[in-house]
Amino acid sequence: MRVLRALPLLLLALVPSVQRRVDASRGAFSGGDDTLYLWSGAQVRRLAPGLESLLADVYWLRTVQYYGSQHAFEGGGGYPLLGPLIDITVSLDPRMEIAYRYGAIFLSEHAPQGAGRPEDGVALLERGVAAQPDNWRLRQDLGFYTFLFLHDAPKASRVLDEAARLPGAPAWLRTLAGDVLLRGGDRATARRIWEELQAQALDPAMRGNAWAQLAVLDALDEADRLTGLVQEFARRTGRRPASLEELVPAGLLSRPPVDIYKVPFAYDPGTGEVTIGRDSPLHRPR
Amino acid sequence: MGSGRLTRIAAVAANTFRESVRERVFYNLLVFAMLMILSGLLLARLSIRQHEKIIKDVGLASIDVFGLVIALFMGVSLVSKEIERRSLFPLLAKPLRREEFYLGKFAGLALTLATNVAAMTAGLLLTLWATGATPDLRLLQAVFPLVLGHLLVVALALFFSTLSSPTIAAVATLCLVVAGRLSDVVRNARTVLPDAPAWLVEAVYYALPNFRNFDFKDRVAYGEAIPAAALAWVTLYAAVYVGAVLAGGVLAFRRRELH
Numbered sequence: 001m002r003v004l005r006a007l008p009l010l011l012l013a014l015v016p017s018v019q020r021r022v023d024a025s026r027g028a029f030s031g032g033d034d035t036l037y038l039w040s041g042a043q044v045r046r047l048a049p050g051l052e053s054l055l056a057d058v059y060w061l062r063t064v065q066y067y068g069s070q071h072a073f074e075g076g077g078g079y080p081l082l083g084p085l086i087d088i089t090v091s092l093d094p095r096m097e098i099a100y101r102y103g104a105i106f107l108s109e110h111a112p113q114g115a116g117r118p119e120d121g122v123a124l125l126e127r128g129v130a131a132q133p134d135n136w137r138l139r140q141d142l143g144f145y146t147f148l149f150l151h152d153a154p155k156a157s158r159v160l161d162e163a164a165r166l167p168g169a170p171a172w173l174r175t176l177a178g179d180v181l182l183r184g185g186d187r188a189t190a191r192r193i194w195e196e197l198q199a200q201a202l203d204p205a206m207r208g209n210a211w212a213q214l215a216v217l218d219a220l221d222e223a224d225r226l227t228g229l230v231q232e233f234a235r236r237t238g239r240r241p242a243s244l245e246e247l248v249p250a251g252l253l254s255r256p257p258v259d260i261y262k263v264p265f266a267y268d269p270g271t272g273e274v275t276i277g278r279d280s281p282l283h284r285p286r
Numbered sequence: 287m288g289s290g291r292l293t294r295i296a297a298v299a300a301n302t303f304r305e306s307v308r309e310r311v312f313y314n315l316l317v318f319a320m321l322m323i324l325s326g327l328l329l330a331r332l333s334i335r336q337h338e339k340i341i342k343d344v345g346l347a348s349i350d351v352f353g354l355v356i357a358l359f360m361g362v363s364l365v366s367k368e369i370e371r372r373s374l375f376p377l378l379a380k381p382l383r384r385e386e387f388y389l390g391k392f393a394g395l396a397l398t399l400a401t402n403v404a405a406m407t408a409g410l411l412l413t414l415w416a417t418g419a420t421p422d423l424r425l426l427q428a429v430f431p432l433v434l435g436h437l438l439v440v441a442l443a444l445f446f447s448t449l450s451s452p453t454i455a456a457v458a459t460l461c462l463v464v465a466g467r468l469s470d471v472v473r474n475a476r477t478v479l480p481d482a483p484a485w486l487v488e489a490v491y492y493a494l495p496n497f498r499n500f501d502f503k504d505r506v507a508y509g510e511a512i513p514a515a516a517l518a519w520v521t522l523y524a525a526v527y528v529g530a531v532l533a534g535g536v537l538a539f540r541r542r543e544l545h
Contacts, residue, residue, distance in 0.1 A: 046468070050350065053504040054347040057344070095508060
């Protein structure tokens with residue numbers, strides 16, 4: 001009887017040590033379990049009639065947490081559940097603007113920052129535009145993403161022009177639509193778009209993403225400048241430098257070039273082209 | 287209805303209200319609902335933006351669900367408990383008609399629910415205020431229809447409890463509530479059941495209590511103003527449906543043999 005009385009306390013005392021073993025076996029910073037029991041927004045809608053908005057919030061929180069944990073602890077890894085989670089969220093609440101806007105970023109950005117599926121990101125924004133035809137911000141983002149990620153300047157220009165005609169849209173959208181069409185995929189237009197997104201950003205995450213994109217454009221400009229210096233070196237010496245460090249004693253650079261993350265720029269002595277270092281967070285696959 | 291009759295109904299209602307607010311389960315549900323509303327604060331912190339909307343969604347859903355639970359479980363036990371405890375018989379021996387007792391019970395629980403919803407709404411507004419958001423009084427445009435829906439649940443629960451045991455009454459009421467919340471599925475039933483006769487689908491659609499009518503949570507959480515006409519129509523719908531169910535309940539209660 002005395003043993004029986006002590007048993008609950010004894011067993012409870014064991015819990016922390018067993019939990020530590022469980023934590024050790026899973027890894028201290030393991031992401032959440034990749035399980036999604038219901039894949040259809042329509043199915044989830046029927047589960048809690050009248051509470052769709054609350055469920056949409058829950059799925060949106062799950063989307064954000066999933067993205068965060070995959071990004072922080074799993075190194076991206078393709079984000080396989082991102083699409084279904086966002087789909088369920090916007091099926092439950094087609095008016096949740098933030099889910100379209102952030103969802104498009106999560107889906108479109110290159111890995112590991114995002115899922116690297118810009119077609120899905122643009123499709124999500126198209127769905128948002130269909131659900132909220134008078135929302136100029138969603139249509140603007142659709143135009144931006146069509147231009148920035150799908151490089152379809154004519155379509156992007158048309159969408160931006162449509163956005164410019166909606167109530168509340170800023171006047172500069174119309175001039176931007178013209179620039180996109182006339183100047184195609186030039187970097188100056190991309191820079192202008194990201195600067196607008198940075199200015200419009202309502203929170204640090206969105207602002208940070210726009211800042212990162214502008215940093216990529218800065219790094220691309222710097223790589224072009226360095227390529228020009230390589231050409232100048234070749235013009236002076238009759239050969240290309242073996243490495244970018246050779247530009248320093250030649251007086252063309254004060255020190256070996258690195259980007260804002262202190263990652264050296266990549267140089268191909270065969271072509272003389274300078275690009276962003278592969279190890280840099282600014283590197284984007286072509 | 288004479289003033290004497292109204293006085294008797296009011297007396298039963300006041301007594302029912304006093305009894306209901308003494309129930310421990312009422313306080314448990316209220317505390318849990320408040321915790322749910324406050325949990326919106328935590329959930330909002332986990333999200334990117336839309337903090338205010340999440341707090342509103344969680345708060346309104348809590349008012350909806352906990353109001354429903356209180357209406358359902360208190361509604362089915364109101365009359366049956368009086369019969370079980372045999373406290374009904376001395377009451378009916380007094381100059382008190384059965385319908386007066388029945389309507390008084392309904393009014394008492396309605397008052398309890400209104401008090402409960404008022405407390406939860408105050409909790410939601412305070413939560414919004416605590417986060418720095420403006421306590422939006424337009425939330426009342428979503429809360430008021432929810433109360434109407436709760437009243438309909440009470441009427442249904444009372445009706446079924448006069449016909450059967452509290453358990454069966456609770457199941458029957460819950461089934462109607464779920465079916466009524468899925469009224470859009472019923473209306474579009476012919477898309478998946480093309481052979482179903484249109485008149486039957488239509489009849490089922492109009493016969494079921496349409497609980498979708500009382501749901502303005504989503505629109506209000508997005509800051510949309512609900513037109514007064516829409517609220518008036520919903521109020522009229524609730525009055526008609528609650529009136530019909532109460533009348534049916536009174537008839538059933540009159541005929542019920544009490545041993």
